[in-house]
Amino acid sequence: MQLVTWNTQWCRGLDGVVSPRRIVEGARAMADFDVLCLQEIAQGFDDMPGAPGDQPAELAALLPGFQVFFGAAVDEFDAQGKRQRFGNLIATRLPVARVQHHPLPWPADPSVSSMPRMCTVVTVVDPALGPVRIMTTHLEYYSPTQRLAQVNAVRDLNAEACAQAAAPPKVETERSPFQAKVHTPHAIVCGDFNLVVAPPADLRAAPEYRAIHQAHAHGRLQDTWPLLHGTAPHAPTxxxxxxxxxxxxxxxxxxxxxxxxxxxxxxxxxDQQTRASDHQPVLVAL
Structure with missing residues (x-):
């Protein structure tokens, strides 16, 4: 399985041009991906820089053979009654078993600007790995209090799913919403966590970084970078x-x-060369 995750800045490059096509082409230049996780996808926010259109629809058209799932953390209407949505998107060509959208905590913090956040979850079935839970999110940038609450919630969502995999619910009927669900201990959790720790500060000292690694009864989450690169500093994104x-x-x-x-x-x-967004895309292969 090959997965690319990218905070797209609503597909707006550093040249100011909004181009979902350029995002897809940039991700494909990294790998022939099976799963594409995008953050900051817009729909209906015509007054934002670059005037993004209906980006979930545009991305679906650019990804034939993929199923596309958009989770709007912000879902509201402007003064003229036009719907505006902003959030995460997962596209995959793998078979899909489940789709879930989880709002994340948004504790009050009047000292900064902030907006709602969510975690989009799509359980795919990989031919080699079996069912894998893909979880993508974009945590609050301005509020450390909100960001820590959100990272704790993401970790707990994964722990809950692992507990369900270890002890699935009793199946009452196969012809209703109570029908058997696909559960799995396998998870990939990706996205923009906004852990803006600059070298030489130790990323491992960040409360959010420590929190995501906190073990639960059925295991823990591990950062993929040190699995392959050891103590080498993370590549900046x-x-x-x-x-x-x-x-x-x-x-x-x-x-x-x-x-x-x-x-x-x-x-x-x-990818430390592309300027198709203000963030750099990350590729992981399993």
Whole structure:
């Protein structure tokens, strides 16, 4: 399985041009991916820079043979009654067993701007790995309080799913919503976690980074980068070219896997050349 995750900045490049096609082409240049996880996908926000259109529809048209699942963290209407949605998208050519959209905590923090966040979950069936839970998210940038609450929630969602896999619900009937579900301990958790820790600070000291690794009864999540690169610093994924949000490059985008998948990780790399977004895409192969 090959997966690419990318915070697209609503498919807006550093040249100001909004282009879902360029995002898809950039991801394909990294790998012939089976799963594409995108954050900051817009629909109906015509007044944003670059005037993004109906990006879920555009991406679906650009990805024939893929199923596309859009999870809107922001889902509201403007003063004229037009619907506006903004969130995460998972596209896959693998068979899909389940789709779930989980709102994440949004505790009050009046000191900063913020918006709702969510975790989009699609359980796919890979021919070699079997069922795998793909979880993608984009955590709050401005509020450390909200970000830590959200990373704890993502970790707990995975722990709950692992517990369900270990002890599935009793099946009452196969002809109703109570029908048997596909459960799995295998998980890939990816996206923009906004852990903007700049070297030489130790990423492992960040509360959010420690929290996502916290073990539960059925295992834990592991960062894929050190699985293959040891103690080498993470490749930066944010502020390589655009220093609007800070003076130096940082790692904001991660791919974590369950203990059950950690031995299967074969490749993890960052495209540090593309300027199709203000973030860099990350590829993981299992």
């Amino acid at each position: 944010f502020r390589l070219f655009d220093r609007t949000y800070g003076p130096e490059p940082v790692t904001a985008d991660f791919v974590f896997v369950s203990d059950s998948l950690a031995p299967r990780v074969r490749r993890i790399e960052v």
